Amino acid sequence: MITMDHVCKSYKIAKRNAGFGEACKALFHREYEVIHALNDVSFTIEDGEMVGYIGPNGAGKSSTIKILSGILTADSGTVLVDGRVPYKNRIEHVRQIGVVFGQRTQLWWDVPVIDSFELLRDIYSISKAQYKQSLEELTGLLRLEELLRSPARQLSLGQRMRCEIAASLLHRPQLLFLDEPTIGLDAVSKLAVRDFILKQNKIHGTTVILTTHDMQDIEALTSRIILIGKGRILMDGTLDDIKRGNDSIDETVAELYRAYDI
């Protein structure tokens, strides 16, 4: 179970106007702006739920994911994931979770993908039998046979993403954070990935939290949607709550953003 209770997180950002004069001025006097990435965020997610976490750019989605996965520290409020405070006992915590950051890479650039996988096997102390089984399952579902022996740098974005997703799931985490996992995927891979995530949830009861701008991902995967904007939770409900009419989901969401002025 995941609980976030009145969590705040802010960043200090140096700002200045364009131009040489402004740059010189900033040498002597620097203006900072404090951005409240998360402003009093509270929610609870039960085991086995699939939650879509949506909001416009810069709303605080990734910050939430990073706090939940123990990378960032919350300024105030309490965060509990299965009774653990993620950033307090990071190492204990991350053993139980899987994370995919769609815009980053976890594969070693210059060596074949399979080498990165084997490193992960050792990092998570996965037993030989379980590793073999996970690898076979993932290879089959995400169509990786051809890719495993090539260096990560020579894969296309979509091919790499499939490997990234597999890499995050080798240790069979009970809790999965997906931060824009379908970036760069072709139609077939996208369907495969969605299908795959659904299966993980059904078979293993994996809790999934998903941030994405692809509303079809949300439609296909999640039963519950949390809408965040300017660091605040604006809505927490089901897909039908949002849809109401029978508009396309993209338009509905855009309308929603406009309505909340975010």
Add this chain to the structure above:
Amino acid sequence: MKKYFSFFRLRFTMGLQYRAAALAGIVTQFVWGFMEVMVYRAFYRADAEAFPMSFSATASYIWLQQAFLAFFAAWMMENEIFDSIINGNIAYELCRPVSIYHMWFARSIANRLSRAVLRCFPILFVTAFVPKPYGMEAPASLFHFCLFLLTLLLGLAVTVSFCMLVYVLTFFTISPQGLRMVFTSAVEFLAGAVIPLPFFPERVQRIMELLPFASMQNVALRIYSGSMTMPQMQKAIALQTFWLIAITLAGRLLCRTAELRVTVQGG
């Protein structure tokens, strides 16, 4: 422990695949070593008595230094570590059940070892056949050779733990440029990479030998040709051990602080 060994193994095998870099490195080190030996020859010709080490010991010092350059060169830091901090890929490393410090330590050691393994043998082999006093001598004794190996590894560990400080400090400064410049120059000069420490004036030397920099390449390269006395060697090894423990502890402490206030760059 096994997971850190896996990091080590992967980084090591990765390092072995850069053949052209190794070849270029070997050539550079031959040319550089040859040049240095020639410069010292000119000095020794003027007045051989004025030097604290014999010419052939100095030549051995230079060739060993070239052969094990990858062990001790402070500028050979892991760019991937800096990149991961600057562009935010550190996010992935932080969601692994491993200690960041230990993982980077294992990686750095592996990187330096793999580079040195590819480079040291051709250099050691060839220079062993270069006529005396320009080539590499045999070690002073078997005892000295064993101590050489021990202090070589201790020196490597001290160098890596020192570089770890730079990696960790980059969490605070974001850009590694300035730190790298300062650390690298300090190490090059104070560790005896530019000129061996015995060549410094005695008073300066006394202070320099206590600094952590003297625990890097200085000890091993001098023990090899027997230019240190027994009490000097004991003191040097004790200092190496002390600095290794002190710098590693400082680095780990700093790392823990950094992890709590880390920001991930680039969203």
